[in-house]
Amino acid sequence: MILTITAFERSPDGGRGQARDMRVRWALEEVGQPYDVRLVSFAAMKEPAHRALHPFGQIPTYEEGDLALFESGAIVFHIAERHAGLLPENANARARAITWMFAALSTVEPPILERESAVLLEGDAPWQAERLPIVEDRIRKRLSDLSRHLGDADWLDGAFSAGDLVMVGVLRRLNRSGLLDEFPNLAAYVARAEARPAFKRAIAAQLAVAAAASSG
Amino acid sequence: MILTITAFERSPDGGRGQARDMRVRWALEEVGQPYDVRLVSFAAMKEPAHRALHPFGQIPTYEEGDLALFESGAIVFHIAERHAGLLPENANARARAITWMFAALSTVEPPILERESAVLLEGDAPWQAERLPIVEDRIRKRLSDLSRHLGDADWLDGAFSAGDLVMVGVLRRLNRSGLLDEFPNLAAYVARAEARPAFKRAIAAQLAVAAAASSG
Helix, strand or coil: CCEEEEEECCCCCCCCCCCCHHHHHHHHHHHCCCCEEEEECHHHHCCHHHHCCCCCCCCCEEEECCEEEECHHHHHHHHHHHCCCCCCCCHHHHHHHHHHHHHHHHHHHHHHHHHHHHHHHCCCCCCHHHHHHHHHHHHHHHHHHHHHHHCCCCCCCCCCCHHHHHHHHHHHHHCCCCCHHHCHHHHHHHHHHHCCHHHHHHHHHHHHHHHHHHHC | CCEEEEEECCCCCCCCCCCCHHHHHHHHHHHCCCCEEEEECHHHHCCHHHHCCCCCCCCCEEEECCEEEECHHHHHHHHHHHCCCCCCCCHHHHHHHHHHHHHHHHHHHHHHHHHHHHHHHCCCCCCHHHHHHHHHHHHHHHHHHHHHHHCCCCCCCCCCCHHHHHHHHHHHHHCCCCCHHHCHHHHHHHHHHHCCHHHHHHHHHHHHHHHHHHHC
């Protein structure tokens, strides 16, 4: 069965792995599942053909035979359910790992997205200088709670899981903000994840797309 | 087995069902599972005892024997996995229903949360009048995509599922914004969900807490 995911033809981050296909590539690498990538342009993402796969006109999507999915969280979960390695076998531990996936996307990521909107879409607004620190304090509140929970553990709940994968994917959006460095155990947590061979293979694949795009 | 969830002792919305325990109550009512509720004050939510259940110091939480979960999305999913009625049996349809849960929380809710921050936390800011319409346009973009996908269907993908439950829970946060009324098929979709007996039982239970709090 051939799997196909979609990714940006030209990622706004230049392939540093902050686009959401990174989370899917990483999950597929963790479980050892080969995949194909179809690159889409910003214009093509808003066309009916892509919207039939992704109603919100975004990436990534996931096609496997007659199944088509969108949303990186849902795709990572789908991969984690069908392959060993990303969810614990114990039922309670599995439910907690899934909880961390939702916490990453639903509690930690929203203020980070708000900061991205502020930087990318309101960068020239007259309120930017005064407002950005307010938004960053909202992020600090979440990071502080997360840091307290993690303590000196390696991962959020026992062994590495899809919960860590999604959380690290979310935290890496802060890479150029300096915010993560205020919480050394979270910075170390992200570095620990980035040292995994599967992460390295996934980011190398993303960087290769960016390199091809910039030379093309 | 007794289930216990937590909810606000005094909900900021006066019990109109916009707090996230509503999604969990509704899911439990859909599957016919009785539950207990422990009310927590804003102060108690930030104490170590509650943080041991919810690292971010929020509601709802879910306790079932030796299992403790947080995050409304994760709890709804846990309920949907263990009881019939909220996820299709067909594997592909099930994966798509889960996709809609993630889409609601990860793509539709973030700009709605951004608007809540703007209204609740930046209401007196000098930029509010100029900025709020920008934030509302971000919401309109998502609602427009969602409206196009829904068309004249009753639910997002075939029969009512946990995907619809979470999506309606998210959309109901817009109740007092007027934004939903700009998309008649989405307003009808929410009304259709609110007419379900399980929804009515859940909101009655939430309103009863609010009534007791205001008379107490």
